[in-house]
Amino acid sequence: MLTERQLLILKAIVDNYITHAEPVGSRSVSKREDIDYSPATIRNEMSDLEELGFLEKPHSSAGRIPSHKGYRYYVDHLLSPKKLSKNEIIGIQSMFRDRFSEIEQVIQQSAKILSNLTSYTSIVLGPEVFESTLRQIQIVPISSSAAVAIIVTDTGHVENQTVALPENLDVNELEKVVNILNASLKGVPLVKLRDKLTTEISKVLEKYIDQYDEMLSLLNKTFLSQQNEKVFFGGKTNILAQPEFNDVERVRRLFNIFEEDELISRLFRPEDKGLTIKIGQENRFEPFDDCTVVTATYSVEGKNMGTISILGPTRMEYQRVIGILDYLSKDLSKLLTKRYQQ
Amino acid sequence: MLTERQLLILKAIVDNYITHAEPVGSRSVSKREDIDYSPATIRNEMSDLEELGFLEKPHSSAGRIPSHKGYRYYVDHLLSPKKLSKNEIIGIQSMFRDRFSEIEQVIQQSAKILSNLTSYTSIVLGPEVFESTLRQIQIVPISSSAAVAIIVTDTGHVENQTVALPENLDVNELEKVVNILNASLKGVPLVKLRDKLTTEISKVLEKYIDQYDEMLSLLNKTFLSQQNEKVFFGGKTNILAQPEFNDVERVRRLFNIFEEDELISRLFRPEDKGLTIKIGQENRFEPFDDCTVVTATYSVEGKNMGTISILGPTRMEYQRVIGILDYLSKDLSKLLTKRYQQ
C-alpha cells in the first residue's frame, strides 16, 4: 500500500509528464506548491516508486516517467472527476442543433466533436448491425440485367447492393417477390435473413414464382452484404501532433490499421457497458502498446447501440478525456433515444 | 533545342534519380552502357543543362537532380510507352472476376489495384453525380416522426437521408406523394430535382395532398443531399514509403487534405478527357508542389464518368504509371459500358 506522500508524488509526476511529455526530475516535483519536501526526499520516494513498478527511467541520469502500472494506478485511484468547461459543453450541444440530420451524420459529428475537444483521434462505431431488424426491402432495376437491392433497417440504416437479374425477367414477378419478402421479413434481425430465406421464404417463393432458382440466388446475394457496423473517425491526424508519433514508419503502421474497418471495429468493441480504459499492453494489440484507448458505449433503452472511443498516447489527459467521453456518450444516448422512440 | 547528347544525358539523369532518389553525379552517368563519354564531358553538358533549367543542384558539391522543367521535358519527349508486364495485366484482370459485385465496389477495387501496382497513392472519383438521373425515389418511415428518403440513380448509386415527418401524417398521403414523384421525376438529372420540385411538382402536390407545406419542406430536405461524387482511395499510406515524405509534419498536412473529400474531388477533376500529367507547381496547389498527379478519365459511350489518378512524388516512375493508368482506365470504361448497356 502506498503512503499518502507517495500518492502525492506519483500524481505530481504523472500530471507533469502528461502535460510536458518529458521525464520529470525530483527538483521540479519539489517546486510544486502542494509539495514541500526537498528534492532529496522526493528522490528517495521516487526510487521506492520505481522499485514498486509505478515509475520508469528512460536512462540513468534522466527524470522518471510513469510506467503502464503507474498510469493504471493514477487512473484508478488518483483521478478526481472533473466537470466540463462551458466551452466544452457548448461545443457538444452545438452538435444537436440541426435536429433532423441523418442519424449517421449525428454519429459522425460526435466523432468530430470528440476529436476537436480532446485533440486526440476518436473512433465511433455505429449501431451494431446484428442488433437491427429489417424495416423494408426494395429491388430497383437499373437495366435489363442489373438491379439495386436496398435494405432499410429499423434504425434508419440503409444498405444497398447491385445484383444481377435473371434473363427475361418479368418485372411483375420481381414485384411479387419483393412484396412477399416485405410481408414476411419485416422485423427480422438482419443476421437471420439468410436463415429465414432458406427455411420459410423459399417454400412460398417456389409456389408463386416462376424463375424460382434465379430469384433465390439473387436474394442470397442480396442478404450476403457485409453487415459490419460503420466506423467513423474524427481527427485522424490529431494523434500525429503527439511527440510519440514523430516517426513516419510508426505513422504508416497506424494509418494502415485505420484503413481496416473490420480490425478497428474488433479492437474498439468493448466487452461491457460503460467506460473502459485500456492502457498500453492492456489493449492486447502490439501496435497499441504505448497507446491508451478510452471507450464508452451509447445505448437506447439499455440496448447497446455502439461505442465512442478515444485513441491517444498512454501519456493522455485522462481526466479531460474521461469527462468528455462520459458526458458525450450520455448525451448521445439521450438524443438517439428521442429519435428512435418517436 | 537540345542536342542528341544532351537528351541522352538528361534521360539518364532522370531515370537514375527516379530509381535511386539521390542526386546523380557525372561519373555514374558516364558509367552507363549507352553512354561513353568521360565524366568531364558529362559535367560540361550537365552544366549546360542546368543553365537551361532542366537540372538543379541541391548544393555545390552534389550531383544534379531534375527540375520540374526537366521532368516535364522527360515526360513530353523522352518517354517511350512501355507495355505492361504479364503480372500487371493479370492483376488488373483479376479485378473483373467477380462479375456482379456492386459498381462502386469495382471502382474501389480499381483504386486498390492501381495503388498496389504502382506503390503510390491512387485516387478514384466515382461517376459524377450531376450527370446521373433519378431512377426511383422511396420514403420509408422508421418511426412516427422520422423516415429515410432513398434516391436511386440510373447508375445504380443510392443516396439516403433521414428526414423528419410531419405530425399526424397519413401514411397513404406519403405513398401518394412518392407515387407522384416517381411518375414525374424519373429520368430527371439529380441536380435539377429541386428546380422541378418548386416549379412543376409543387403545383400537383398542392392539388392532391393535404399536408402540403410540410411535405414540400420534407422533399426539399431530401433533395438537398450533398451530391458529391464519391472519392475512393487506394494505398493511402503507400506514399509514406517515399523518402520525400520522411517528415511527420508533411504527412500530417497531406492526410488532412485526404480527409476533405470536396477538396480532393476538386483537385483531381481533370479539365479534359484522356491522360494528363501535372508536375509540381502545375497542380496549382501548394502542398502538392513537389508531387506529381497523373490523371486518366474513364467513360461510357463517350460520356465522362469519373477519373482515376495517381499521386506520387515528382520523382515518379512515369513510364510505368502512365502505362498502367492508361490500360486500367480503358479497361474500366469497357467494363462499365458493358454494365450500363445491358
Add this chain to the structure above:
DNA sequence: TGTTAGCACTCGGGAGTGTTGAGTGCTAAA
C-alpha cells in the same frame, strides 16, 4: 527516525573539429 544538504557520478545532447568522399569547375593537353 525521518529529512535534507552535499557531493560524486551518469548520461544525453549540443557544439566544435577533423576527415572522408563524392562531386564540381576550370585549365591545359591530346
Add this chain to the structure above:
DNA sequence: TTTAGCACTCAACACTCCCGAGTGCTAACA
C-alpha cells in the same frame, strides 16, 4: 572537341568535449 588532371566545395559522419539535469549515496541535522 574531348578528356585528364587538379584544386576546390560541401554534406555526412565520427570523434571529442563539455554542460546541465538528474540520480544515488552518505553524513549531518531536527
